[in-house]
Amino acid sequence: MPPVPIRPNVYWIGVNDRTTDLFEGLWPITQEGVSYNTYLIDDEKKAIVDLVKAIKTDEFFGQIEQIIDLSELDYVILNHMEPDHTGVARTIRRLAPEAKFLCSKRAQDMLSAFYGITENVQVVNDGDSVDLGAHTLRFYSTPMVHWPETMMTYEVEDQILFSCDAFGGYGALRGALFDDQCTDKAWYEREALRYYVNIVALFSRPVLRAIAKLADLPISTIAPSHGLIWRDNPLRIVELYQKWAEYATGPGEVGVTLVYGSMYGNTEGMMNAVAQGISDEDVPVSIFDAAHAHASYILPAMWTQRGVMVGAPTYEGSLFPPVEQLLEMASHKKISNKLVARFGSYGWSGGAQRRFNQLVEEMGWSALEEFEFAGGATQADLEHGKAFGAAFARAVRSAGS
Numbered sequence: 001m002p003p004v005p006i007r008p009n010v011y012w013i014g015v016n017d018r019t020t021d022l023f024e025g026l027w028p029i030t031q032e033g034v035s036y037n038t039y040l041i042d043d044e045k046k047a048i049v050d051l052v053k054a055i056k057t058d059e060f061f062g063q064i065e066q067i068i069d070l071s072e073l074d075y076v077i078l079n080h081m082e083p084d085h086t087g088v089a090r091t092i093r094r095l096a097p098e099a100k101f102l103c104s105k106r107a108q109d110m111l112s113a114f115y116g117i118t119e120n121v122q123v124v125n126d127g128d129s130v131d132l133g134a135h136t137l138r139f140y141s142t143p144m145v146h147w148p149e150t151m152m153t154y155e156v157e158d159q160i161l162f163s164c165d166a167f168g169g170y171g172a173l174r175g176a177l178f179d180d181q182c183t184d185k186a187w188y189e190r191e192a193l194r195y196y197v198n199i200v201a202l203f204s205r206p207v208l209r210a211i212a213k214l215a216d217l218p219i220s221t222i223a224p225s226h227g228l229i230w231r232d233n234p235l236r237i238v239e240l241y242q243k244w245a246e247y248a249t250g251p252g253e254v255g256v257t258l259v260y261g262s263m264y265g266n267t268e269g270m271m272n273a274v275a276q277g278i279s280d281e282d283v284p285v286s287i288f289d290a291a292h293a294h295a296s297y298i299l300p301a302m303w304t305q306r307g308v309m310v311g312a313p314t315y316e317g318s319l320f321p322p323v324e325q326l327l328e329m330a331s332h333k334k335i336s337n338k339l340v341a342r343f344g345s346y347g348w349s350g351g352a353q354r355r356f357n358q359l360v361e362e363m364g365w366s367a368l369e370e371f372e373f374a375g376g377a378t379q380a381d382l383e384h385g386k387a388f389g390a391a392f393a394r395a396v397r398s399a400g401s
Helices: 054-065 089-095 105-115 185-213 235-246 266-280 295-304 321-332 352-363 379-398
Strands: 004-007 010-012 015-017 034-036 039-042 046-049 075-077 100-103 121-123 129-131 136-141 151-155 160-164 221-224 253-260 285-289 305-311 339-346 366-374
Touching: 004 221, 015 054, 054 089, 089 105, 100 105, 105 121, 185 235, 185 295, 221 235, 253 266, 253 295, 253 321, 253 379, 266 285, 266 305, 266 339, 266 379, 285 295, 295 305, 295 321, 305 321, 305 379, 321 352, 339 352, 339 379, 352 366, 366 379
Parallel strands: 046 075, 075 100, 100 121, 160 221, 253 285, 253 305, 305 339, 339 366
Antiparallel strands: 004 010, 010 039, 015 034, 039 046, 129 136, 136 151, 151 160
16 A cells, blocks of 8 residues: 555555464464554654564555655654564664654663664653654653553644554555545454454553543544554544453453364264353354364453353363363453353263363352263253253343343
8 A cells, every 4th residue: 555644744654464374473364464554744854653564674665765765754753662563673773874763761671672773762751742843742651551661652733643552453454544434344343352352451451541541632533553543433442442441350241252172073062052042041152163263263252241151071181172272361361250151071081170160260250050961962961051051141141230
């Protein structure tokens, strides 16, 4: 995509990435892609807000050169030091040696550690401003959203908030850059939720603090580092982030995330009966096979829904590994305040429930009854499983009310 004007003399100069398979080396984006949004302000003083990943160096500098010569660059604002935002820092230092890097004190230390850049770096503090001419940039410290050095940059005259990772999402831009031009906004909102839970959810309290801090700031446009730019209804993405952040301490929506694993189909067969029981109670259910669905797609459902039903057989005296690994990731992400139950098959002995109980206790989830059966389920077992699911759905509906 060529540079796109956001406001007079304020441009998007970002790039799309449709070749990276794992964001942060962990979260799948093969199908979705991601954008690295970077912004250029062409004023008496010329400034770039955030950079891009190193794999997009040529494309990025080509974007800049369509507007200014790099030798004219005065400032590079680094809101966040993660390498998908700073990967071309050394290159831009060589091509624009007079440009000054503006960043927080913690980012200054990281800039040295990541790239060996120590000269011509200026620390900006919370509330500091830089005058570019017709445009003024003000800096707001937002630590732990989602690294300790993070800040946001606010363009005062046009009321643009360059929010970096906050209010961002997965998904390469499909030609449309702005929320009012997008024909599939719901898809980007789903990818923003997946991004939030994968990347930011552990830091939900700092997210809420940042939202409260910026609450009185007049904002016409939210320009994050990933995903859509929000100009038609900029508070929409703020409201979504606030709702998602509040799930860290709240019960979540009425709904059940049914996560299962099955070696030979016995637990899977019971899963269908349990799911039927849940659905019969008119409670939404999201179903995932932990051996085939990546955690990045399962965690958002677990984050937002108050009930988690686990179907997992005993494997070598313990919990079926793909399910165990998912629950360990949920624990790492501090997914809390969940009502949970488990069912599963076993061969010659049990053992899965013991490990399941350990994980649930560590996470502080409220566990209801379990249901285990030997080998393949009988018709009576399936009927019991259906009733088991229905009872759990009723408990989920009443939880938190």
